[in-house]
Amino acid sequence: MGGRLRRLSERIDEDCARIYAEQGIVFEQRWLGVIYVLALEGPQSVGKLATMMGVSHVSISQSRKSLQEAGLILAKADPKDARVVNLRLSPKGRRLFARLQPVMEILIRVSVEANEEAGRPLEALDRMEDTLNQRSLYDRFQVVALSMEKTGLKTKRRQS
Numbered sequence: 001m002g003g004r005l006r007r008l009s010e011r012i013d014e015d016c017a018r019i020y021a022e023q024g025i026v027f028e029q030r031w032l033g034v035i036y037v038l039a040l041e042g043p044q045s046v047g048k049l050a051t052m053m054g055v056s057h058v059s060i061s062q063s064r065k066s067l068q069e070a071g072l073i074l075a076k077a078d079p080k081d082a083r084v085v086n087l088r089l090s091p092k093g094r095r096l097f098a099r100l101q102p103v104m105e106i107l108i109r110v111s112v113e114a115n116e117e118a119g120r121p122l123e124a125l126d127r128m129e130d131t132l133n134q135r136s137l138y139d140r141f142q143v144v145a146l147s148m149e150k151t152g153l154k155t156k157r158r159q160s
Helices: 002-022 029-041 046-053 057-069 091-117 121-134 137-150
Strands: 073-078 081-089
Touching: 002 029, 002 091, 029 046, 029 057, 029 073, 029 081, 029 091, 046 057, 046 081, 057 073, 057 081, 081 091
Parallel strands: none
Antiparallel strands: 073 081
């Protein structure tokens, strides 16, 4: 399942990269979430961005580095708490977002179309995410492995 999702994600990212390149836009798909939130919501801390986007703090920090190197965002330590880093779009980032908007509008349209045509797999992905939030694949493995051990099949299982 993970391999198929990665391949599909890579295929989508490759198509988007091709679209951006043909439009003369230097942009990495992995930047989209951060750029989008900062453009629409204004400056945010790394932690708040992670929460808003449903990703890890580490993921945002990695994106932050490449976005800063590209000159698209500015980072500043919070004067009240130096551990908190606030991010905002740079002027270059705002100009890029303005160029991206018409492309994103078309991408949203074609994404909705593809989702409908494929029988709404995004709804199934939402259900899968909810299911795994309730009980992870790891926890499910542990239950099945314990059950199989009782029937004689040995696996290397964590010791509780």
